[in-house]
Amino acid sequence: MSTNRKRAHTPGERGKSKHKRSDKESLEVVCRLTPYEGNNPCLILADENTVECTPPVGVVQRNGQPNADKVYEFGRVLDETDTQKDVFERCSVDLIEHLVAGKNALLFTYGVTGSGKTYTMTGSSSRNQCGILPRTLDTIFNSIQHSVADKCVFFPTGKNAFDIRDKREAREEQRRYRLNSQEKTIDEDRFIETKKVDGYNDDYACAVFVSYVEIYNNYCYDLLDNGPVEQTPPSLDVHMDANQMVYVGKLREVEVSNADEALQILAQGDTRRRVCDTLLNKESSRSHSVFTIRLVMAPSMEEELYPVQDASRIVVGQLSLVDLAGSERAKRTLNTGDRLNEAAKINQSLMTLRQCFEKLRKNQRRAQQESVPYRDTKLTYLFKNFFEGTGKVRMIICANPRPDDYEENLNVLSFAEESQSVETRKGVDRLENMGGSRPPVPRKFYAGWNHEIDRCRPPALLDPLEVFPWEDVNRRSDDISMLREYSRRRGEEIGDDQIHILLNGLGEGLRSRLCVSDYEGSIIEELKVKEEELNEQRTSDAALIKKLKRENASLRSRLLVYEEDNGDRVEMEREMRRVREEENERIRVQRGRVEKTLEIANGGTSTVATLRNKFNERNEMTEQQIGSEGRPMREGKMADRNGYYDPKFPGTSHRRSQSASRVLDHQPTHGIPTGNILRPKMPTNSRKTRNLKADELKSSAAYVLTHQEVDDEGNISTSLIKGDCIPTAGGGTAVCFNIIEKVTHHSPTKATTRL
């Protein structure tokens, strides 16, 4: 790995701006890496927020320089180990919470062609491959199921708004709807997500509307158009409503009562979507698709799940799931004709998206606001609501680590990383708080009882003033039989004609109470399930706590042992330090002594130096005289100049005692007899040795080593190597050699021959 790694942004910089306000939040980016089994992936997950980008071998920059490794940081990085469910949980669940709270959110995928955008957004119907969109639809309906009003109660006005029908109109519209609706084919085998989010306000009745738009070659088409699939529907215009919100005019918004219906609509729309086989993806999206889920909510009537007919109290939450077409380079796809034109338009709209982001970031930094080029493409115009209105925006970057995608991935990643500093306004709570009264009873609970109540009619009832004992209606299984018995008894007492008057009053009251009781029963059931789940969770938490406590105890005891060991170790280290310091001190003292001794030995004092010089001078003379003149000096002179001892300079010897030998004469083990008159003279108290011992040196003041050599011509040279014995700091004796005397004996026969 190159050390030349560049950090595109530090984590602190990400998503921050100077003027960050609490009503703003940053666009969040999640990066998903496509599974890749080849060699040399150009992208790898470094940690859960970082992706590392390594250039493939041989890829260099335009200037010929090698590309550096780079790291990019995102809100989260997911790789092949993260499942479709993980991606859904991380990217969509909080947006669904936004939606059920009446806020807006935009989730879009972005990346190079074939990087897994459609797979991530839609996937397939199996458990493992089910993508964000189907899971989101399931989760929405799981979370609002008791509050969904009957169909046709809410309706879109066509001007980006909704209204509410009164009950009679709604019933008529429902009848028409039933007549026109076709048999639905539901995928029985599809995976169903069971997730549910909290946060829906039960005081509201709601309806879900979906729409599906395709932006192809910068034209908007309704994928839910009712016309024949073979025909391209007319392109639709994008408008702005009275609240400055952008919407697609004449777009079909289809009301759905459950996720199955919504998925069927999605599948219907997909049959119209333009997908082609390209070199880089067998099913390449040639257009951007925008699937929008609108949750329309209005405060419900007191007892019944029917919205109060006041359009001004309607709150609409919107979640748009966008699958962008992938950016692609013509030289890689080798596209021509229509495909090339499509690619150009795709790239142009993606480029405009980048320019909008850049402008938004610039505007965030400056007081002076420049206009953002939303209108340049249909895609960016549709996104305007989210960037300038209220809503959370999240981008999923899909990136394939194959080396061929390296350069395009770099573009995508750096754009995505910069985008994280774009801020959008946070959604505000628009739902009214109804003061915590009991939620209205969903209509489906009424339907169950209607039939039963009607069966109570035959027996006559009595005086309408006589009150049915409602307070006893609390165990639902007994309610009907009690009413039957009551009616039978009273029917015997009064005539049949009275019965209808009484029944009407009774029926409504009974119906309402039974339904409420039924609804509450279902809530109790749900709470029981929740309680069981919580109990299970508590049991497993308790087991975990127990296990953690055990581990904690064992860690504590191990820690104690370590601490004791550590105490011993500290003590030992202290002792070692003390010994080392003592040793250092001893060495320091010894070194001082040695230095002093050396100073003395090397003539550190002037007296010693002078003596040594004189001594050396004399010895040199002796050698010159013997070597140059080639004849022996007179014996008397020799005695004075032997170089070993001069009583005038007692400081030059190192005698230990007066009785100690002053000169140690070290003779060769096998001396060569020269038969010569020229013989070195030793002082009388010198001691001869052939096998030198340390003790002998110690007791001597001077040392002379006799060394003999014979060359090929029979010449003998005898060397006397002389030195002073000096006691060393360690108690031994060193010899400091200071003169060599040489006597040479030439062979007369050889010398004559040479002449």
Ligand SMILES: Nc1ncnc2c1ncn2[C@@H]1O[C@H](COP(=O)(O)OP(=O)(O)OP(=O)(O)O)[C@@H](O)[C@H]1O
């Ligand atoms: N995470 C993944 N796990 C398994 N298969 C994947 C994954 N991501 C992508 N694929 C497979 O890769 C292929 C291309 O994916 P997909 O069609 O989603 O790419 P795309 O980004 O939408 O391409 P385009 O922009 O051209 O439409 C598909 O066959 C898809 O099943």
